[in-house]
Amino acid sequence: MTSYKLYYFEARGAAELARLIFKQAGVEFEDIRYSRDEWPHHKPEMPIGAMPxxxxxxxxxxxxMAIARYLAKEFDLFGTNNMEELLIDELMELFAEISSKHATKIYYEQDETKKLELVKALQTDAAPVYLNLIEKRLKENNGGSGFYVGSKVSVADLLLYNSMFGFRQWFGKFGVDLFDGRTLxxxxxxxxxxxxxxxxxxxERPETVM
Ligand SMILES: N[C@@H](CCC(=O)N[C@@H](CS)C(=O)NCC(=O)O)C(=O)O
Structure with missing residues (x-):
C-alpha cells in the first residue's frame, strides 16, 4: 500500500486542501507539522526549502496545487471528464490568483491601517469579480443545488469550502465577509x-489561526 507523508507548519494554510482530500477519500497519511522553531532545521530537507x-x-x-491535483486524481476526486477537469482547474487557478495577487500582499502588510484598506479593496473591487464567476459556474451545474462539477464531490468543492472557511476566519477580524449575501x-x-x-x-483537527 502506498504510504503518504504530508509536511507543513502548525497551520491549515497551503496544506489543508491536501488534508481534506485525504480525509474525504478516507486514506491514511502522516500529518507532519513543524513548529517555527523546528523549521530552519528541516528547510534544507525540502525540494525548494518550502512547504507543503x-x-x-x-x-x-x-x-x-500540484499536490492537490495529484491526490485528487489518485482518489477519484478530480471530475469524470475533460470538461469537468477544466472547470476544476479554472477554480484552482482562480484561487491561486486571489492568493498571489491579493492575499499574499495583505498577509505581508505590516501597517494595520494599510492592511485594512487592502482587505476592504479586495472586498469591493476584486473579490466580486472572482465570486460572481464562481457562483455562475456553480449555478450552471444543476442550478447550484449540488456540487461544483457533475454529480459527485470533487477537489473543487473542498477548495471552495476551505477557502471560504479560511477567508472568513482571517478577515472576520476586520469585520469583513467576502461571501456576505452569496446564498448559493x-x-x-x-x-x-x-x-x-x-x-x-x-x-478533530488542531485549531489554528491560519
Ligand atoms: N507556491 C508554493 C508556496 C510555498 C510556500 O511559499 N510555502 C511557505 C508557507 S505557505 C513556506 O514554506 N515558507 C517558509 C519558507 O519559505 O522558509 C505552494 O503553493 O506550495
Whole structure:
C-alpha cells in the first residue's frame, strides 16, 4: 500500500486542501507539522526549502496545487471528464490568483491601517469579480443545488469550502465577509461541511489561526 507523508507548519494554510482530500477519500497519511522553531532545521530537507511537501513512494514533491491535483486524481476526486477537469482547474487557478495577487500582499502588510484598506479593496473591487464567476459556474451545474462539477464531490468543492472557511476566519477580524449575501455559495459550503468525513475532520483537527 502506498504510504503518504504530508509536511507543513502548525497551520491549515497551503496544506489543508491536501488534508481534506485525504480525509474525504478516507486514506491514511502522516500529518507532519513543524513548529517555527523546528523549521530552519528541516528547510534544507525540502525540494525548494518550502512547504507543503508530499512524500510519496520515497519522493518529496512540492507545490500545493500540484499536490492537490495529484491526490485528487489518485482518489477519484478530480471530475469524470475533460470538461469537468477544466472547470476544476479554472477554480484552482482562480484561487491561486486571489492568493498571489491579493492575499499574499495583505498577509505581508505590516501597517494595520494599510492592511485594512487592502482587505476592504479586495472586498469591493476584486473579490466580486472572482465570486460572481464562481457562483455562475456553480449555478450552471444543476442550478447550484449540488456540487461544483457533475454529480459527485470533487477537489473543487473542498477548495471552495476551505477557502471560504479560511477567508472568513482571517478577515472576520476586520469585520469583513467576502461571501456576505452569496446564498448559493453559503448553501454549497453547508453541503461540504456536512459530508461525514469532512465534518469529522473539522471537529478533530488542531485549531489554528491560519
Ligand atoms: N507556491 C508554493 C508556496 C510555498 C510556500 O511559499 N510555502 C511557505 C508557507 S505557505 C513556506 O514554506 N515558507 C517558509 C519558507 O519559505 O522558509 C505552494 O503553493 O506550495
Amino acid at each position: 511537501v508530499l512524500e510519496v513512494g520515497g519522493q518529496k514533491i512540492c507545490q500545493s 455559495l453559503e448553501d454549497h459550503y453547508k453541503r461540504v461541511e456536512t459530508l461525514p468525513n469532512i465534518a469529522k475532520w473539522v471537529k
